[in-house]
Amino acid sequence: METFITALTVFVLAVFVGVYVINRVPPLLHTPLMSGSNAISGITVVGAMISIATPGRVSTILGFIAVALATINVVGGFLVTDRMLAMFRKKE
Amino acid sequence: MLSLINILYLVASVLFILGLVGLAHPKTAVRANRMGALGMLVAIVGTLLDRNVIDAGMNGFMLIAAAMAVGGLIGAVLALKIKMTAMPQMVALLNGFGGAASVLVSGAALHDASNPNMQLLIATAAGGVIGAVTFWGSLVAFDKLQEWVLPGKPIHYPMQQPLNILLALIAIGLAVWVVRDPSALHAYWALVVVSSILGITLTIPIGGADMPVAIALLNSYSGLAGAATGFVLNNNALIITGSLVGASGIILSQIMCKAMNRSLANVLLGKMGAGSSDGASADETYAGRVKSTSPEEIAMLLETARRVVIVPGYGLAVSQAQHAVRELASLLEAKGATVEYGIHPVAGRMPGHMNVLLAEADVPYDKMKEMSEINPTFGQTDVVLVIGANDVVNPLANTDPTSPIAGMPILEVGNARSVIVMKRSLSPGFAGIPNPLFAADNCLMYFGDGKAAVQALVAAVKEG
Numbered sequence: 346m347e348t349f350i351t352a353l354t355v356f357v358l359a360v361f362v363g364v365y366v367i368n369r370v371p372p373l374l375h376t377p378l379m380s381g382s383n384a385i386s387g388i389t390v391v392g393a394m395i396s397i398a399t400p401g402r403v404s405t406i407l408g409f410i411a412v413a414l415a416t417i418n419v420v421g422g423f424l425v426t427d428r429m430l431a432m433f434r435k436k437e
Numbered sequence: 438m439l440s441l442i443n444i445l446y447l448v449a450s451v452l453f454i455l456g457l458v459g460l461a462h463p464k465t466a467v468r469a470n471r472m473g474a475l476g477m478l479v480a481i482v483g484t485l486l487d488r489n490v491i492d493a494g495m496n497g498f499m500l501i502a503a504a505m506a507v508g509g510l511i512g513a514v515l516a517l518k519i520k521m522t523a524m525p526q527m528v529a530l531l532n533g534f535g536g537a538a539s540v541l542v543s544g545a546a547l548h549d550a551s552n553p554n555m556q557l558l559i560a561t562a563a564g565g566v567i568g569a570v571t572f573w574g575s576l577v578a579f580d581k582l583q584e585w586v587l588p589g590k591p592i593h594y595p596m597q598q599p600l601n602i603l604l605a606l607i608a609i610g611l612a613v614w615v616v617r618d619p620s621a622l623h624a625y626w627a628l629v630v631v632s633s634i635l636g637i638t639l640t641i642p643i644g645g646a647d648m649p650v651a652i653a654l655l656n657s658y659s660g661l662a663g664a665a666t667g668f669v670l671n672n673n674a675l676i677i678t679g680s681l682v683g684a685s686g687i688i689l690s691q692i693m694c695k696a697m698n699r700s701l702a703n704v705l706l707g708k709m710g711a712g713s714s715d716g717a718s719a720d721e722t723y724a725g726r727v728k729s730t731s732p733e734e735i736a737m738l739l740e741t742a743r744r745v746v747i748v749p750g751y752g753l754a755v756s757q758a759q760h761a762v763r764e765l766a767s768l769l770e771a772k773g774a775t776v777e778y779g780i781h782p783v784a785g786r787m788p789g790h791m792n793v794l795l796a797e798a799d800v801p802y803d804k805m806k807e808m809s810e811i812n813p814t815f816g817q818t819d820v821v822l823v824i825g826a827n828d829v830v831n832p833l834a835n836t837d838p839t840s841p842i843a844g845m846p847i848l849e850v851g852n853a854r855s856v857i858v859m860k861r862s863l864s865p866g867f868a869g870i871p872n873p874l875f876a877a878d879n880c881l882m883y884f885g886d887g888k889a890a891v892q893a894l895v896a897a898v899k900e901g
Contacts, residue, residue: 349556352668352676359677362454363684369461372782372807375689375789376524378460379656381470383531385453386660386682388477389538390505391484392670396545397500398493404545409504411541414534416508417515422531423474424516425524430470432796433463 377429384422390415438486445483446674452476453678457685463802480674521797522754525787529579529652532659536571539564539662540629544622546669553619560668562612565625566632567662573636575655581645582786589645591707597642598706604635642707646751646867649787650693650704657686689788696782696808698834698844719871723863726876730883732890732897735857740901742819744775746811748848749791750784752825752860756887759798762824765895766800777804779811779821779848781829808848815852823850823858825887827866830858832874842868856880859890 370378393415396408453476459469484490490497519527543564550557581589611628614621643651664679666672694701739745747762766776778800784791792805806814815821823830826848834845850856851874858875862884865871874880883890 348671349668352556352671352673355673356664356668356676356680359450359680360684363457363681364688366454366457366681367685367688370457371461372692372780372789373792373802373805374460374463374466375692376528376785376787376793377466377470377789378457378685379528379653379689379788380524380531381456381460381473382682382685383528383535383656383659385456385473385477385678386535386656386663387531387538388449388453388480388675388678389535389542389663389666390477391480392542392546392666392672392675393504393538394481394484394501395487395489395670396542396549397504398487398490398497399545399549400493401549404549405500407541407545407548409500411538411545412501412504413508413511414541415538416505417512418508418531418535418538419477420509420512421516421527422512423470423477424513425519425527426470427467428516429521429524429793429796430463430467432793432799433466433802434796434799 374433377426380422380429381426384419384426387415387418387422390419438488442483442486443673445479445486446672449476449480449483449674450677452479453681457681521793522757524790524793525648525652526579526582528787529575529582529655532652532655533572533575533579535659536568536575536662539568539659539666540572542666543568543669544625544629547615547619547625548622550619555616557669558616558619560665561625562615562628564662564665564669565628566608566612567658567665569629569632570636570639571655571658571662573633574640574651574658577637577640578643578648578651578655581640581643582648587641591644592641593707597638601635601638604631604638607631608635639705643705644707644867647704647707649783649785649790650690650701652787653686653690653693654705655686657683657690660684660686693783693788696846698842698846717871719863719865722871722873723876727863728881730857730881732883732893733901735881735883735894736897736901738820738855738857739769739774739898740772742769742774744814744818745769746777746779746815746818746821746850746853748779748781748821748823748826748830748850749795750824750826750829751786752887754785754791754794754825756825758824758888758891759794759800761888761891761895763795763798763800765891765898768895768898777806777811777814779808779850780805781808781826781848784826784829808846812849815849818853819855821850821853821856823856824891825859827860827872828868830874831866831868831870831872833870833872840868840870842870850874851877851879854879857883859883859885859887861886
């Protein structure tokens with residue numbers, strides 16, 4: 346129960362930080378915001394790595410697929426965001 | 438070691454937050470995004486120190502590296518090849534992969550747990566449901582935008598909502614089963630199957646033009662799925678990032694709904710257009726009052742214009758006319774006019790999409806104005822060029838309370854001295870209603886096909 350309350354505290358506080366921070370992003374950058382936050386949500390890769398490493402064939406296979414999928418999310422998300430943001434220039 | 442790992446996760450979380458903070462301005466955004474990427478690297482390095490990973494030895498490490506190499510390669514190719522117009526599909530696909538990863542990680546955790554506690558079980562079930570809905574919902578959204586298998590139109594069939602409710606109830610039932618009897622792995626996978634079907638049936642009624650909302654929402658789900666996985670593994674980095682992304686998606690979908698003056702439920706149920714209005718028909722609206730114009734005539738108008746506002750719609754992006762529009766703007770600026778772009782929040786296929794498409798054509802970002810910023814300036818604007826947009830400039834939104842777009846905030850282009858609407862025909866936009874703007878005294882219609890029409894106009898301005 347204790348750990349759950351701690352986790353819940355972290356979750357709720359992070360939602361507040363999220364709302365506050367995201368509201369400051371101008372509509373101009375909403376697409377990069379989505380692809381960038383998407384890349385960050387690929388953090389599941391961390392959990393997937395632990396699944397690979399956990400003894401047992403099932404979790405290794407599931408973890409392997411999950412690491413691959415989450416890495417697509419991470420690498421694809423950050424790269425495409427970088428590509429987009431590089432296009433936003435001030436008037437020459 | 439555990440505390441070192443947790444400190445690294447903390448560092449990663451801080452970098453993620455700073456990455457989002459930096460997105461508040463285009464100047465700091467590139468660096469901010471790289472900070473986010475650095476945060477991910479820190480989190481991954483931290484996980485390599487995890488007891489399980491170290492115990493798995495070289496073998497485990499090689500497996501992780503191999504999976505990352507495969508995913509990294511696919512991700513990099515996708516990111517570098519994708520066209521900017523296809524960005525919504527890209528985001529949908531990436532969302533989906535994140536959701537699927539959550540399903541698999543939760544499944545693996547349940548499989549391995551010897552004596553799972555309540556938190557792990559509830560979070561596993563939640564991760565399974567949200568992850569599967571996200572994965573299949575995103576695939577449907579991707580397909581609808583790409584129009585491969587399913588049409589972009591909303592799909593309706595009898596008993597649609599009862600069926601969804603039934604599926605949701607079955608999913609909840611299975612979730613309870615998983616929580617009560619952790620050994621029932623088959624219940625978890627049945628839960629995933631039912632949630633997958635639910636993900637599909639929830640997304641198919643949503644029309645192509647409503648996809649901005651759906652994608653923002655799926656983005657939020659993928660975050661929540663990640664947070665649920667964080668509760669499964671008791672991992673703060675996952676919980677923090679999951680909730681950041683969850684918040685971001687929900688905020689964006691709310692912004693989109695507000696920009697269409699529709700409730701989230703209305704969008705999700707694909708209601709738009711169903712209750713068509715009994716307003717004036719196209720014939721009544723346009724009867725003999727629509728004036729057609731030529732590139733030469735527009736060039737003459739633009740010759741004396743001091744201030745020009747361009748209102749781009751999705752039609753502009755479809756016909757790839759951004760570069761021609763940018764060329765036109767440069768010509769006008771060379772003649773001493775001010776040119777700005779008025780961008781409606783739902784102008785593209787996802788939040789902020791139109792800005793990216795214009796940025797790709799080298800339009801400086803300080804020329805792109807939000808609706809609230811540009812609306813007061815139309816009174817001092819000589820010429821407005823509406824290119825491939827329709828519903829977002831329809832004055833019926835303000836004047837006809839029975840219209841399907843009633844109350845939707847619009848770009849009030851009618852206040853400008855002259856309005857030129859570039860369009861292929863008088864056909865209605867997504868809302869399926871005529872646009873009285875086209876028949877207004879100060880409005881001229883320039884019929885033509887996006888890119889070619891703009892190019893003809895560029896040629897006329899050059900000659901003029």
